[in-house]
Amino acid sequence: NSAHHVTGTGRGVHGDTKTFEVSSYQGQYVLWDQTRGGGIQTYTANNGSSIPGYLVASRTTTFNDPAAVDAHYYAAKVYDYYKNVHNRNSYDGRGTSLVSTVHYGRNYMNAFWNGRQMVYGDGGSQNGYTPFSAGLDVIAHEMTHGVTSSSDASQLIYRNQSGALNEAISDIIASDVDSNDWLMGEDINYVIRDLANPTRYNQPDHMSKYVNTTQDNGGVHINSGIINKAAYLMADGGSHYNVTVQGIGRAKMAKIFHKANLDYLYSNSDFSAARSACIQAATALYGAGSQEVQTVTNAFAAVGIH
Numbered sequence: 001n002s003a004h005h006v007t008g009t010g011r012g013v014h015g016d017t018k019t020f021e022v023s024s025y026q027g028q029y030v031l032w033d034q035t036r037g038g039g040i041q042t043y044t045a046n047n048g049s050s051i052p053g054y055l056v057a058s059r060t061t062t063f064n065d066p067a068a069v070d071a072h073y074y075a076a077k078v079y080d081y082y083k084n085v086h087n088r089n090s091y092d093g094r095g096t097s098l099v100s101t102v103h104y105g106r107n108y109m110n111a112f113w114n115g116r117q118m119v120y121g122d123g124g125s126q127n128g129y130t131p132f133s134a135g136l137d138v139i140a141h142e143m144t145h146g147v148t149s150s151s152d153a154s155q156l157i158y159r160n161q162s163g164a165l166n167e168a169i170s171d172i173i174a175s176d177v178d179s180n181d182w183l184m185g186e187d188i189n190y191v192i193r194d195l196a197n198p199t200r201y202n203q204p205d206h207m208s209k210y211v212n213t214t215q216d217n218g219g220v221h222i223n224s225g226i227i228n229k230a231a232y233l234m235a236d237g238g239s240h241y242n243v244t245v246q247g248i249g250r251a252k253m254a255k256i257f258h259k260a261n262l263d264y265l266y267s268n269s270d271f272s273a274a275r276s277a278c279i280q281a282a283t284a285l286y287g288a289g290s291q292e293v294q295t296v297t298n299a300f301a302a303v304g305i306h
């Protein structure tokens with residue numbers, strides 16, 4: 001009812017004033033947007049590790065927790081992206097409420113999806129103590145893990161090639177949401193991946209450079225560079241290892257990966273299965289023999305996946 005559609009305001013981590021949907025609750029205002037799906041709720045762990053923690057509240061409609069303001073604002077942005085671009089209601093397509101927790105742990109230099117919700121650390125000395133919720137690409141990355149894990153087809157086991165694919169899909173969709181560059185982490189003072197040039201941040205950009213390791217769940221944040229590069233080539237085109245790719249644009253590339261994730265990938269799909277899944281998705285979306293199918297085929301060939 002109308003009591004619930006209250007406009008809140010607050011400054012984000014970078015000092016910018018944002019407005020967002022809040023609710024009146026027990027005589028206070030809380031970061032609970034009841035206008036999107038089953039709701040968007042933002043909590044704080046108060047630098048503890050039990051989640052979700054406490055619903056962020058304020059005595060007025062002004063909120064003074066920049067990390068929470070950004071988490072809440074960007075969660076709504078990514079909700080709207082999935083609804084408007086992919087016609088998907090929340091991460092599971094069923095409108096399940098979207099929950100975030102900020103101020104997780106102490107100087108925690110990461111963000112993650114714990115199977116049910118998004119969780120953000122406050123950052124540390126390596127990124128100027130910038131909370132991880134200050135980056136739209138971070139929120140989009142984490143929510144996309146929720147999409148992947150709720151797609152009964154894929155799950156994409158978080159290890160080795162299926163895990164690197166899981167990570168790549170989160171980066172790829174995040175690059176369509178935060179679409180003015182191909183970098184990951186630029187808004188949290190922590191650029192750690194570049195889809196256009198994975199080698200810039202020590203990621204492989206071709207199968208011949210695949211890293212077999214026990215670190216990082218079998219290199220899920222390392223080998224994702226190979227799939228990330230293929231996605232970049234699909235979108236912007238280019239020549240890579242003597243293979244030329246005709247770009248089809250970021251939007252079509254993201255539709256192909258999203259459809260592949262939901263309909264054609266499975267828990268232990270490897271990089272070769274990702275190629276097949278993207279070809280099948282492009283065929284379903286744009287037709288056999290379409291430029292899009294050709295571009296997908298060539299992009300995977302360019303990174304050594306046939």
Ligand SMILES: CCCCC[C@H](S)C(=O)N[C@@H](Cc1ccccc1)C(=O)N[C@@H](C)C(=O)O
Binds near residue numbers: 109110
């Ligand atoms: C706790 C277990 C590890 C979870 C890893 C999460 S899903 C993850 O991949 N987080 C992103 C955060 C991110 C997203 C976009 C831009 C910058 C940073 C990530 O890449 N984490 C790196 C630091 C990592 O875990 O190695």
Ligand SMILES: [Zn+2]
Binds near residue numbers: 141145167170
């Ligand atoms: Zn991730």
